[in-house]
Amino acid sequence: MKTVDVALGERSYPVWIGAGLLADSARWRERIRGRHVLVISNVTVAPLYLDALARGLEGFTWSSFLIGDGEANKTFANVGLALEALGKLGATRDACVIALGGGVVGDLAGFTASCWMRGIDFIQVPTTLLAMVDSSVGGKTGVNLPAGKNLVGAFHQPRAVVADIDTLDTLPQREYRAGLAEVVKAAAIGDVPFFDWLEAHADALSLRESATLTEAIARKCLYKAGVVARDETEQGERALLNLGHTFGHALETAGNYTELLHGEGVAIGMVLAARLSERLGMAREGDTHRLVALLERLGLPTAMPEGHSPERLLSLMRLDKKNTAGTLRLILWRGVGAAEIVAGVDERDVLAVLG
Structure with missing residues (x-):
């Protein structure tokens, strides 16, 4: 495994890169500060990896919210539904959103986390190569408009990035x-x-x-x-x-x-x-x-x-x-x-x- 540190003072965080990291829950569980967790994923990734992630969430109050697969799903409508899911979960200010998926999921999950109670924690668990090397690192979040891509968003840094390269085995x-x-x-x-x-x-x-x-x-x-x-x-x-x-x-x-x-x-x-x-x-x-x-x-x-x-x-x-x-x-x-x-x-x- 390799670790890259993003140095931002009190908001610094690790990027872990290697095999078997989803199962290594002791590593990433400690980055969750509260007891409420919302996992945001999509209909393609969730059947493959949500159960493995869920095994590491034992003891937390958690639920999942799924969007469709693809860039066309990075919308305000889905952000609204994700925020409703946080409300149903009873998420408090120390809650955490986990983004399980590619760049679309990560952008939408990060933006959702930046909006709930003016900003809660989130963790990136990228499952595509593009998300591992780019969108999961750096804190850019956002959604698309018909006028253009990523025209609405916020800078909101994750608490950690968990790049398990085993998830690339199922990537087309x-x-x-x-x-x-x-x-x-x-x-x-x-x-x-x-x-x-x-x-x-x-x-x-x-x-x-x-x-x-x-x-x-x-x-x-x-x-x-x-x-x-x-x-x-x-x-x-x-x-x-x-x-x-x-x-x-x-x-x-x-x-x-x-x-x-x-x-x-x-x-x-x-x-x-x-x-x-x-x-x-x-x-x-x-x-x-x-x-x-x-x-x-x-x-x-x-x-x-x-x-x-x-x-x-x-x-x-x-x-x-x-x-x-x-x-x-x-x-x-x-x-x-x-x-x-x-x-x-x-x-x-x-x-x-x-x-």
């Missing part, structure tokens, strides 16, 4: 590959040795080799933990973690959250950001080729789905949270390991890349 191949996009993203932003390592270990990662996978998760979480510790509420450096997200979120929204998985949108978005960087004279074509080659070796898409209007995608990109004063503010790069925030990007250049 497409979702597993989508999680690898977030691993590549960290290396592309600011870790050249990690990018080199990923190129050398791409085949082992594709085969889900346990030791290689554990190392990749830990290195990604360690990188993100450092960024979060320096810029918790995304006032500067943390925005770099959104490389590819402005493009990717627009593609996800345009496809009604059913056409692309989040990691697939990020993969395509990183390539579009790299190509825009080329167009603006910031980066070399060779770096884009290197990024595309790694993503394709990991089985990820690198080209936009057909049928989306560039103008429609641009209109969705204008709603991105990083924008200021009506101008586009994108995360671009100067090559592998050198991302930066670029304000005032000309929309004509963006349209050219989208076209």
Whole structure:
């Protein structure tokens, strides 16, 4: 097992990564301070892992709340139902929400916990690779609106992250590959040795080799933990973690959250950001080729789905949270390991890349 610590003073917490962690309840039970627990999961994950989690909840007053599977279920309506479930449980201010599932479950559960009595504890138990390496760490929570993804949310840090890699055994191949996009993203932003390592270990990662996978998760979480510790509420450096997200979120929204998985949108978005960087004279074509080659070796898409209007995608990109004063503010790069925030990007250049 590997442990990564997210250093935030009194709100610091561990990220545990390894096999058999669901059964190791003595480790995570001590992070629960009260007696009420609401487990939020979805209809796909709960039949697989809720019983194992429940064995560790003996002695607590607990119940579960399940949502449907997929991004389309990350809604205010489900937050309302989850809050009602906390009310029925009689949850007090020392209650705890446990998020058992992928990024959708984690985002919704964290947002629910941030709302109940103005903020109660929650624990992340991610069961997808994407959630293990990204959304479970850092305290970003939220829900979607028809206008765009994650437009409503709060920063609310978990008490712990329990990343049991055994749960990845039941993860479909497409979702597993989508999680690898977030691993590549960290290396592309600011870790050249990690990018080199990923190129050398791409085949082992594709085969889900346990030791290689554990190392990749830990290195990604360690990188993100450092960024979060320096810029918790995304006032500067943390925005770099959104490389590819402005493009990717627009593609996800345009496809009604059913056409692309989040990691697939990020993969395509990183390539579009790299190509825009080329167009603006910031980066070399060779770096884009290197990024595309790694993503394709990991089985990820690198080209936009057909049928989306560039103008429609641009209109969705204008709603991105990083924008200021009506101008586009994108995360671009100067090559592998050198991302930066670029304000005032000309929309004509963006349209050219989208076209």
